[in-house]
Amino acid sequence: MKRYEDPAFQTRMRLRIDYNNMMALQLGDRGIADAELDALAPRLAAAAEALEANRSQMRWRDLPHNQNQIVEEIEKTAADIRLRCENFVVLGIGGSALGPIAVQQALSHLRYNDLPNEKRRGPRLFVIDNVDPESMAALLDVIDVQKTVFNVITKSGGTSETMSQLLIVSDILHRIYGEDISGHLIAITDEVRGNLIKIARLEQLTTFYVPDGVGGRFSELCPVGLLTAAVCGIDIRELLAGAAYMDEWCRERDVRKNPAYLLATLAYIAMQRGCNINVLMPYADSLKYISDWFAQLWAESLGKRVHRDGSPAHTGQTPVKALGVTDQHSQVQLYTEGPFDKVITFLGVDRYRTEVPIPKGYSHLPDVSFLCGHSLNELIQAEQRATEYAVMKSGHLSHTITLPEVNPFTIGELLYMFEVMTAFAGELLNINAFDQPGVEEGKNATYALLGKPGYDEKRAELAAQPERAPQYIIG
Numbered sequence: 001m002k003r004y005e006d007p008a009f010q011t012r013m014r015l016r017i018d019y020n021n022m023m024a025l026q027l028g029d030r031g032i033a034d035a036e037l038d039a040l041a042p043r044l045a046a047a048a049e050a051l052e053a054n055r056s057q058m059r060w061r062d063l064p065h066n067q068n069q070i071v072e073e074i075e076k077t078a079a080d081i082r083l084r085c086e087n088f089v090v091l092g093i094g095g096s097a098l099g100p101i102a103v104q105q106a107l108s109h110l111r112y113n114d115l116p117n118e119k120r121r122g123p124r125l126f127v128i129d130n131v132d133p134e135s136m137a138a139l140l141d142v143i144d145v146q147k148t149v150f151n152v153i154t155k156s157g158g159t160s161e162t163m164s165q166l167l168i169v170s171d172i173l174h175r176i177y178g179e180d181i182s183g184h185l186i187a188i189t190d191e192v193r194g195n196l197i198k199i200a201r202l203e204q205l206t207t208f209y210v211p212d213g214v215g216g217r218f219s220e221l222c223p224v225g226l227l228t229a230a231v232c233g234i235d236i237r238e239l240l241a242g243a244a245y246m247d248e249w250c251r252e253r254d255v256r257k258n259p260a261y262l263l264a265t266l267a268y269i270a271m272q273r274g275c276n277i278n279v280l281m282p283y284a285d286s287l288k289y290i291s292d293w294f295a296q297l298w299a300e301s302l303g304k305r306v307h308r309d310g311s312p313a314h315t316g317q318t319p320v321k322a323l324g325v326t327d328q329h330s331q332v333q334l335y336t337e338g339p340f341d342k343v344i345t346f347l348g349v350d351r352y353r354t355e356v357p358i359p360k361g362y363s364h365l366p367d368v369s370f371l372c373g374h375s376l377n378e379l380i381q382a383e384q385r386a387t388e389y390a391v392m393k394s395g396h397l398s399h400t401i402t403l404p405e406v407n408p409f410t411i412g413e414l415l416y417m418f419e420v421m422t423a424f425a426g427e428l429l430n431i432n433a434f435d436q437p438g439v440e441e442g443k444n445a446t447y448a449l450l451g452k453p454g455y456d457e458k459r460a461e462l463a464a465q466p467e468r469a470p471q472y473i474i475g
């Protein structure tokens, strides 16, 4: 039996949500009263009903359960890549990059790329999620292309940033290998739509698909995230098992017992009170990029101009990424003494994967030597508790999600919980959490500016913009 199949392991790895510091009992007037939560009960029940009724349209909810065959194929491809290359480079942006980065940071060695080859579980990983020319040039300076496999990922199959990266890489590959570049480039995209699938067929690339109904920011648990994770030696079956466990837990209709519904409800109440900033503050470097992944999920899903019926909405909560303890020395002053416009989610860990004692020394300096005999583990956890306390004492809303350990199972739980939480918040806000019309506008304007056929009207719209007034430009 795999450990993730063992009910005792699953129970030990269950996430913990402590929302005392959101509630009036702890926070006084600024907190949420139980009566306020209870009064929302019919609304919450209706939202839970709607989410379950629409479950079949949310194909990302099937991912923990329906990928046995695809996981086998991914593992086979990953094993081959691990054998024959030194570098694995992901080309993608948004949902096609943030998940792979977050999971790699969470579940691989924190200096993974710097480890000597024999100590690494797979090739070095680089994710290029921007079109900064200096980053592309820098990448090409540090990799040997002949010892590299590239993985281009785009759900839509047409995102300009990713397509330009692909054009650069495929040009280099064709110069080296001639016509057949199929051994050096893998595609992940929609099976039918977009241009990447056409290119993949033309170049006869190994291709994995983003299932229909799985949007970019909900795609980490499909091949988009699984291939990179498997290449880097992460147990993707355990990752999916963690997500499946959370899916089961998220079937609970009682909002106070369902972690995703509960967190979404608390965020919703906070938004109604004008707390339109959502800070995610992990106390673990391994979880640092979970905040980046979550920022896209929360911002793009909930930041909407209209309700489902077309009436004005302008909803959303601005996600802020913070890192404990680093940002205690940067942002916590604002969190304790600044405006009452935010909710802080602390992300803690019970057992870090290593223990680092603080040795004895400088005993003549009591202000230093009080640390001796403790460990960095005790220190980081004490600082988390102290910051939670300071934030609570200042009357600001916060809660804590704790991972018993950081491992594939708990990361699967966490990602899936955040996804359901986002969907439930969308339901409460009565908006479409699964589109991104604001992003599309920018994409279309870029196409128009760069002369993509079919965008003449947008080009004319941009050209009709008033000239930039020189009196408002300095320098």
Ligand code: PA5
Pocket (backbone or CB within 6 Å): 093, 094, 095, 096, 153, 154, 155, 156, 157, 158, 159, 162, 215, 216, 217, 218, 300, 436, 439
């Ligand atoms: O959530 C989304 O769908 C978007 O943010 C996408 O992830 C992002 O725009 C990249 O799109 P694509 O994967 O189609 O290149």
